[in-house]
Amino acid sequence: MIPTFGLRTFGIAAACVVGAAVLGVYDPAIAGIAALFAAGFVLATIHPGLVAAYLALALPFGHWHPQVIGSQAPALEAASAGVALGCLTRIVSSRSPGIRLGGADAAFALFFAGVVLSGIGPVPKGAWAHDVVFWGALAIAFRTSSRAMRSGRSRALFLGGVAVAGSAEAIVTIVQYAQGASERFSRLGGAIVYPQPVGTLENPNSAAPFLVLCMLLLAGRALAEPGGRRAVVVTVAFLVGVASLLPYSRGGWIALAVGLIAFSAVQRRVRYLIGTLALLGGLLVAAIVFGGTFGSRITSVASRHFSDLYGFRLTLAGRAVHLLVHHPLTGTGVFHEIGTYAGRPSLATHPHDLLLGVAVFFGIPAALGFLGVLVFAFRGSIRAALDGSGGIRAEGIGAFAALAAFFVNGFLEYQFWNQSMAVLVVLALAYAVALGEPDAAPSSTSPTIAASMPAEAP
Numbered sequence: 001m002i003p004t005f006g007l008r009t010f011g012i013a014a015a016c017v018v019g020a021a022v023l024g025v026y027d028p029a030i031a032g033i034a035a036l037f038a039a040g041f042v043l044a045t046i047h048p049g050l051v052a053a054y055l056a057l058a059l060p061f062g063h064w065h066p067q068v069i070g071s072q073a074p075a076l077e078a079a080s081a082g083v084a085l086g087c088l089t090r091i092v093s094s095r096s097p098g099i100r101l102g103g104a105d106a107a108f109a110l111f112f113a114g115v116v117l118s119g120i121g122p123v124p125k126g127a128w129a130h131d132v133v134f135w136g137a138l139a140i141a142f143r144t145s146s147r148a149m150r151s152g153r154s155r156a157l158f159l160g161g162v163a164v165a166g167s168a169e170a171i172v173t174i175v176q177y178a179q180g181a182s183e184r185f186s187r188l189g190g191a192i193v194y195p196q197p198v199g200t201l202e203n204p205n206s207a208a209p210f211l212v213l214c215m216l217l218l219a220g221r222a223l224a225e226p227g228g229r230r231a232v233v234v235t236v237a238f239l240v241g242v243a244s245l246l247p248y249s250r251g252g253w254i255a256l257a258v259g260l261i262a263f264s265a266v267q268r269r270v271r272y273l274i275g276t277l278a279l280l281g282g283l284l285v286a287a288i289v290f291g292g293t294f295g296s297r298i299t300s301v302a303s304r305h306f307s308d309l310y311g312f313r314l315t316l317a318g319r320a321v322h323l324l325v326h327h328p329l330t331g332t333g334v335f336h337e338i339g340t341y342a343g344r345p346s347l348a349t350h351p352h353d354l355l356l357g358v359a360v361f362f363g364i365p366a367a368l369g370f371l372g373v374l375v376f377a378f379r380g381s382i383r384a385a386l387d388g389s390g391g392i393r394a395e396g397i398g399a400f401a402a403l404a405a406f407f408v409n410g411f412l413e414y415q416f417w418n419q420s421m422a423v424l425v426v427l428a429l430a431y432a433v434a435l436g437e438p439d440a441a442p443s444s445t446s447p448t449i450a451a452s453m454p455a456e457a458p
Helices: 006-023 028-046 048-057 059-063 075-094 103-120 125-148 152-179 204-224 227-245 250-265 270-290 293-302 306-326 354-362 364-387 391-409 419-435
Strands: 185-187 192-194 337-341 344-348
Touching (some): 028 048, 028 075, 048 125, 048 419, 059 075, 059 152, 075 125, 075 419, 103 125, 103 354, 103 364, 152 204, 152 227, 152 419, 204 227, 204 250, 204 391, 227 250, 250 270, 250 293, 250 391, 270 293, 306 344, 306 354, 354 364, 364 391, 364 419, 391 419
Antiparallel strands (some): 185 192
């Protein structure tokens, strides 16, 4: 049986798949991008509960930006656009009298309105068009997923996708770490470590927090699982957590420490918190005393040449504020600052701060909108962690820890330059918002096919 929409919509989806196969005769890259788009459209039309899971599974493709008809075609942009079109098709086909927006939806809409408004500013119009498509698709995916993931089965499917994507990223990172072990070195007191594993995310400061978020979300799920299934989830989370240490990203290490502390603290058991602090303290001492390049990287934070090593970040913040004074509503869409970091010339393409980055690229209204989404997500995760029961409480603990890690990492990095990180964050925010809803269903430990899921109202 074809669920929900019948043969006409399914026929359109099938035509997309056939079209992607035909395009493969002319250009495999076009076929791949078309397949990602078509798969997103098909799954979103089948059931909204599959949207978050599909986008999670597509995360490892975030680095793939093939040339299609003379311009770059980001893979995740195509997957997100397909999902958005599928979601809109469902809404139109349902003949609903209107679309209901919650507080988190309205905040995301404000953020997206800022992205659209930024086109009035000095941003290159090609980059602006990509931003509108990408963030517009994610706005639709956010609204759809934050409702669908009130279902325990939808959340289980999403976290299954996170487990697959996180494991793939962890394996690539571990392999890169092993391959570079023989030639790895540090200099300038550990400020520079080379080579650093980057996974598929192109940068160690993106790979590390990506793995941290995956690990914490899975750790919350592990608390909800019984017996043998818990052991499997714990094993995957441990693998991903270990891999998050390997890119030598101090921002990633700080995010991991904050996430683990939050994970323990929100459980309101003092012995858990004390045990976590003792473990982190022991690892810190061991890294400094015996850790080689790890120890050098950590101790470089206290270097006597701190201003030479890290003054560039203060320069970036000042430059960002200067740009905002001149373009407060639209931002500038671009950011370029050349300076000296660790004794060598460096080019920064973002301010190394999340909210400053959003404001610089899309304007202050967009930054306020995104901050509002964060507030609703934190509220949902805290409500689930403190007031939920069973699986809802367990997943709320993981969601709160992941958001805490992301928020702290946002003071050190602008994560949204990387599309894989951006999509994971949006999905985690939708997940946290869903957990805090009064009608959120308990976790399901045995997800089934989409046809068995309850229908989703617009």
